[in-house]
Amino acid sequence: MSIIDLVASIPLFxxxxxEQLEEVVDITVDQTFQKGQTVFSEGEAAAGFYVVVSGQVKIFKLSSEGKEQILHFVTPGESFGEVPVFAGGRFPAHAETIERSRLFFFPRAVFLELIGKDPSLAMNMLADLSRRLRRFTQLVEELSLKEVxxxxxxxxxxxxxxxxxSGDLELSITxxxxxxxxxxxxxxxxxxLGKMSGHDIVRVxxxxxxxxxRKRLEDLSAGEKLVD
Amino acid sequence: MSIIDLVASIPLFxxxxxEQLEEVVDITVDQTFQKGQTVFSEGEAAAGFYVVVSGQVKIFKLSSEGKEQILHFVTPGESFGEVPVFAGGRFPAHAETIERSRLFFFPRAVFLELIGKDPSLAMNMLADLSRRLRRFTQLVEELSLKEVxxxxxxxxxxxxxxxxxSGDLELSITxxxxxxxxxxxxxxxxxxLGKMSGHDIVRVxxxxxxxxxRKRLEDLSAGEKLVD
DNA sequence: CGGGTACTTGACAATGGTCAAGTGTGGTGG
DNA sequence: CCACCACACTTGACCATTGTCAAGTACCCG
Structure with missing residues (x-):
């Protein structure tokens, strides 16, 4: 598939x-990462942001003791690392591929120009960041107000x-x-999961x-207790 | 102070x-809320977003048992409730004044037009949302990876x-x-706070x-334990 | 001055994390 | 093609942190 078709298929664009797509293609840097490679680390100066073409990237924070909290997984078509493009200049978290991944990199300065010229690009980006904020409020809610x-x-x-x-799920992550x-x-x-199996809520x-x-699962999600 | 001066002093603008400021003023709705009033509730359809002129607003989530997690406090000059303007249409959290507050309300549709015409407004909004995302990643990090x-x-x-x-602080909240x-x-x-006082880290x-x-406080912030 | 709210303190309980010792299991190289 | 190794996962015993409940004190606003 040609770069322009790939770029055109990215929701952000x-x-x-x-014509505008061609401008985007002009600034696109095509990169491939092996499984488990670091794309960037928290605190690093950001020269631009990324879009996943294929593969999967995890965005995460690390505690001083090395424990990690994953913020989200980025799948094909989605972008990551945009925050420092618009504020602060440094990545707020770490990014690492969890499988072999092809990424498009967009340099900050040129991209900012594009966005300034093109309201619909700005609008897509605003929608993007807004969706991410919504997910984060949900993450905060779950971490703080719900049990595991x-x-x-x-x-x-x-x-x-x-x-x-579907009631038949397959985890795409470990x-x-x-x-x-x-x-x-x-x-x-x-x-x-053991308890849930024991109560015939799921089979693993x-x-x-x-x-x-499913009913019991919904009750659990709503805050009902899972007895032993 | 006139509305246009107030609007001009808002960082977002x-x-x-x-001329553009005048367009903004045209769509500004001036509202005053008493202490403890609900501005909007989670899940409600959003007709627009708000900027705090004076007073203070808390943005929070509620658990099924009524426990609340505050996401952030909004102080004069800052905006809130923008997420549904760009994605989803419904507020992801609750908003309530914690003191008598004057708010400017900006209706969604007209504001979107303005943003489409004005790249610098779009850019300000992108910076705004990006800063908020950064704060949220920090909140997630603290909730998940750090102790109280x-x-x-x-x-x-x-x-x-x-x-x-300054080493002399005054809480603006309870x-x-x-x-x-x-x-x-x-x-x-x-x-x-009792333990911290006992160890002469702070006086309350x-x-x-x-x-x-301050040194001990920085160590604590970095993850060091607070003994009894 | 009174009343309600904010705050403090204590005894207790529970969620979930730590540590340790297994048991699979999939992929690679011999 | 099979053996082995690394890594994912499981299970058990233990314990730290923090939340719950209850009671009492302080403090601010009207």
Missing amino acids: HGLSQ PSRLAAYLLYLSERDNG KGQLASLLGTIPETISRI QGRKITIVN | HGLSQ PSRLAAYLLYLSERDNG KGQLASLLGTIPETISRI QGRKITIVN
């Missing part, structure tokens, strides 16, 4: 004219919803990464999870 | 021409820094609200807090 079983239930329901309501995304540790995820076989009792 | 003494220490240091490094902002409860704040008299040992 939807609504741009052919509730967060896990919400995540499973989210996966199911994203898969058109359970360790899932733990880090939910603000906990693998042991806790293991125990809770490796990365395959089947929702057996 | 910096860099706009006199560490968060409290970081908050006190932040206050001190904002006050040009300790209960501080607890909710730090993702904990008043009892815990009370106990930790009501809402006045004096930093006695």
Whole structure:
């Protein structure tokens, strides 16, 4: 697939004219990263931002003791690292590929020019950042106001919803990464999935999870307790 | 002070021409709220967003049991409720005044037109949302990776820094609200401030807090333990 | 001066993290 | 093609942090 077609398929650039797309292509830097490579680290000066073409990138924070909290996974078509383009100049978190990934890099200065000339690009970016803010408020809410079983239930329901309501789920990440995304540790995820299995709420076989009792899962997500 | 001067002093509108400012003034709705009034609730359809002229507004989430997590306080010159203008259409959190407040309301549709015509307005808004994202990543980091003494220490240091490094602080919010902002409860704040006093790290008299040992506070913020 | 709210303190409980010791399991190279 | 190794995951015992509940004190505003 040609670069221009790839660029045109990125939601951020939807609504741009052919001419504008060509301008974007002109500043696009095509990069490939192996699995587990660091794209950037927190505090680093940012020269621009990225869009995932293929593969998957995790955005995360690290504690002083080395524990990580994943903020989100970036999948094809989505961008990351935009914050320092517009404020502060430094990346607020770490980015690392979790599989071999192709990324497009867009240098800050030229991109800012483009955005200044093109209101629909600005609008797409505003929508992007707004969606991200919405997700973050949800993350804060879950970390602060919900217990782990509730967060896990919400995540499973989210996966199911994203898969058109299917009850047969397949994790695209390891359970360790899932733990880090939910603000906990693998042991806790293991125990809770164990309890959920025991109550016939889900069935777990490796990365395959089947929702057996959706109602109970919804109750858990709403804050109901999971007894032993 | 006239509306146009007030509007011109809002950072979001910096860099706009006199003419553009007048367009903004045309769509400005001037509102006054008493202390403790709800500005909007989570899930509500948003007709526009707000800027605080005077007073203070808290943005927060509520758990199913009624516990609240404050996302941030909005002070004069700052805006809130922009997310649904660009994505989703519904407020992701609750907003309530914590003192008598004067707010400017900007209706969504007209504001979107303005932004489409004016790149510098779009740019200001992008910077705004980016700063907010940065703050949220920090909030997530603290909630997930740091313990309460560490968060409290970081908050006190932040206050001190904002006050040009002064060691004499005065909370502009109640300790209960501080607890909710730090993702904990008043009892815990009370106990930790008690310990900090006992170790001569700070001195507390009501809402006045004096930093006695800044070094220890920085160590706490970095993750060092606070013994009994 | 009174009343309500903010705050403090204590005893207790529970969520979930730490540490340690396994048990799979998938992928690679011999 | 199989053996092995690394890594993901599980399970158990323990414990730290922090939340809950209850009671009492201080303090501010009207």
